[in-house]
Amino acid sequence: MYKNYLKWALRNLVRRKAYATINILGLAVALASVILILVWVDHELSYDGFHERADSIFLILRGEKESFMAPTSGVLAPTLIADLPEVVNASGYTQLPETEKFLMRYEDTHFEEIISFTDARFFEIFSFPFLKGSPASALGDPNSLVMTENTAKKYFGAEEAFGKTIQMYFFGQRMPMRVTGILEDIPFNTHFNSEIFVSFQVLLALGIDYNQWHNQTVQTYILTGEKPDLQSMTDKIVSIEKRYRPETDLRGLSYRLLPLKKIHLHGKNIKFLVTTGDIKHVYIFAAIAFIILMIASVNYMNLSTAQALKRAREIGVRKAVGAGRKALIEQFLGETLVLSFMALFMGVGLAQAFLPAFNHVSGKALKIPYFDLRFVVAALCIAVLTGLFSGYYPALFLSAFHPVKTFKARISLGCKGLTLRKGLVIFQFSLSIILIISTIIVFKQLLFMRHSSLGYDSDHILCIRMTENIGETYDVLRNELLKNPDILGVSRSEPLDANVITNTTGVDWEGKAEDKDYNFRILRADPDFAATYGMTMDEGRFYSREFTADAANSLVINEAAARVMGLTAPVGKQISLWGKKDMVIGVLKDFHFGSLHTFIEPLIVIIPTGQLQNLYLRLLSVRFRPGTLASSMTRIKDIWQAVISDVPFDHYFLDDAVNAQYGAEQQMGTLFQYFTAFAIFIACLGLYGLASYSAEQKIKEIGIRKVLGANVASVTVMLSKDFLKGVVVANLIAWPVSWFVMTRWLQNFAYRASVDWWVFVLAGGLAFGIALVTVSFRTVRSATANPADALRYE
Secondary structure: OHHHHHHHHHHHHHHOHHHHHHHHHHHHHHHHHHHHHHHHHHHHHOOOOOOOOHHHEEEEEEEEOOEEEOEEEOOHHHHHHHHOOOEEEEEEEEEOOHHHOEEEEEOOEEEEEOEEEEOOOHHHHOOOOEEEOOOOOOOOOOOEEEEEHHHHHHHHOOOOOOOOEEEEEEOOEEEEEEEEEEEOOOOOOOOOOOOEEEEOHHHHHOOOOOOOOOOEEEEEEEEEOOOOOHHHHHHHHHHHHHHHOOOOOOOOEEEEEEEHHHHHHHOOOOEOOOOOOOHHHHHHHHHHHHHHHHHHHHHHHHHHHHOHHHHHHHHHHHHHOOOOHHHHHHHHHHHHHHHHHHHHHHHHHHHHHHHHHHHHHHOOOOOOOOOOHHHHHHHHHHHHHHHHHHHHHHHHHHHOOOOOHHHOOOOOOHHHHHHHHHHHHHHHHHHHHHHHHHHHHHHHHHHHHHHOOOOOOOOOEEEEEOOOOOOOOHHHHHHHHHOOOOEEEEEEEOOOOOOOOEEEOOEEEOOOOOOOOOOEEEEEEOOOHHHHHOOOEEEEOOOOOOOOOHHHHEEEEEHHHHHHHOOOOOOOOEEEEOOEEEEEEEEEOOOOOOOOOOOOOOEEEEOOOOHHHHHHOOEEEEEEOOOOHHHHHHHHHHHHHHHOOOOOOOEEEHHHHHHHOOHHHHHHHHHHHHHHHHHHHHHHHHHHHHHHHHHHHOHHHHHHHHHOOOOHHHHHHHHHHHHHHHHHHHHHHHHHHHHHHHHHHHOOOOOOOOOOHHHHHHHHHHHHHHHHHHHHHHHHHHHOOOHHHHHOOO
16 A cells, blocks of 8 residues: 555656655755754764763852853862862863964974863863873873874874973973873864863963962863762852951852853853853754744645645545545655655755855864764654655645545635635745844844944054063064054053953952952053054053053053942052052053953053063064055064064964954854755745746636736736735734844843844845745746637646
8 A cells, every 4th residue: 555655656746847846845955954954053062972971070160249250269179179078080271262372393393272271180080082191190290291193293293292392382481391191182072172281380380370269260170979969069169268268258259060061052151261152053053944944844835735726636536436534644645755755865965065065154074974873863753754744734635625526627725725825925934034134133243243343443453472582572673663664553462352361359449348349350561552452541641661660550440440449530549459559540441352242341451570571461463554464564574583583473463363253153144144045945936836836727817818908017916916915924923023033142242233123124125025036937927928828728
């Protein structure tokens, strides 16, 4: 019996080629989109799941008031091992951001690398297998270094890397580091974005004491036993810190434990935690996959019910010879499943063809896991469920025809079938318009972020990493650069990066509430910083080379700091930073040193002195005259090589670094754009099919109208108006839904674009125009046909 069902299904598909092509192509594009999205979602959900004890590993988050941050004290990990029995092991970890890459050199080979600081316990907690060396001894001394196999090949080629010495240019100093461990290459699905690990002891050797309770610079990971009581543990951690810091008011202190597997997707709003994922994006793209499948399924329903008249006599014959309704339903569902599986195979091929472009846009290196049982089962289930969902109503509808009525010359499907088809068209285009509006608003927010005033001029600034101690030659370099009239400013500072700028609560002032703690950012820079970056003062002045005492007893704050302190006239007031009292000499107008996801925080700009300048002022910023990019770059590079010949010229442009903060949103917007195009394409396929069927049903009417004098335009309007009315109604449904969804999404940004009325009108106009072109393409052809041919129809 089922063999016959398959034969009938294939015969019907061959007999109705246009109908089958539209359905298969629509479902194939939908399934290709779903496969790509599911592969991406599965990759996002798999982060850090490869660690053997991933379910028992947590990142400790330190909270004050309502916000949490990833950095904790460097002494927290060893203290918890000693004082908290629930903690099996603990480790500190700090990964430097992109703006803090360090130069590594072996003979003539050198690269900029992202460096991570940690301790030996790190490799006991996490499953990073060693090819050479052992976790216990790998980071045993300050000059030890662990790298991945791929990194070792990059520097040493076919040579044995283990035991070799490599030069690391570190906070302005050159340090010989011995390779004491080689790791297997780290998987891509981890939030650890580094392939070189060094010991925290390096910092101590440089005189940087991170082992202080008040110094929050280290991420602390803990390994617990099975099924820990997280609330009880966080309460105990708070009690431990309070016990070791009796002199500090910690009434607002709290801790939270973030599971390892959730860090990638749930760490977006945690301060100083750099992640590339967002659980909201997973939800959004899962919803897009569902929407695209729904649109394709609605196409099938619409075209199947529209074709009912052509199959009425077939159904009547089958019922007359004894076929029951159940058998007919099985037959029609079988046809749908055959079509669905054909679309699945085509969809897999399309997904493979689109995969390189998808990887380029998403910044991933994904592969379709053809031999993964989970993928095969998921793909088959999606195909079956799509087939059943698409075909169930048409099967019920077709199998319900009365056998006597089907033999009459014509039967009417009644208002119910027509209303259903109109409703499904409205549903399809409502979903498509929601995607169009969402895409426009995403790109509108991206443009807003790129063109918003940052409080400084990020254009035409070249940033150069100073990997060696150039304190003695900096003035020579600066003076040579400023001799060029196209060089407008030169400055040394820390990178203008919220992930680098120090966070502290060690700020006091007259009138500060004793029961409150406030977080301040500390930016280290030289006197030329504000002028080079084009910053303006709200009050007072910035540091000046003419006032040599500025660095010793003066401070510059921003407007946000003045507001937090409640100072209406800050200039001349005394502020205590880390126990040292200094006078405020100026207030900078607020500027963004982080992304527009967060509000501008209180900031104090200080000038480090002595050796601290080489430690902190590691970025050289050069502003050049607009329109002189090529010549200025050549001149800057020549001067650099003449003054500091043995230090690589490693540079980037400031505006590129600013735009990189919105990489996730840029990827999201581009993916939105492509998947919206797919959804509209599928909806238009269905609309074209319905328009074709409608024109075919009215072919005699068209001929009579033309004989009586109707022109092409009037016939086209007659055939198109019902479909276009549906698109208008779809707009009225999609607009409020889109407004609600995108307003919620924009709440992720502290500074956001407005949701303007023209966005909805533009999206509605695009949808209407696309529908008009699609329907007109078919109806104009019918309207221009010879009326004599139409009257001979049937």
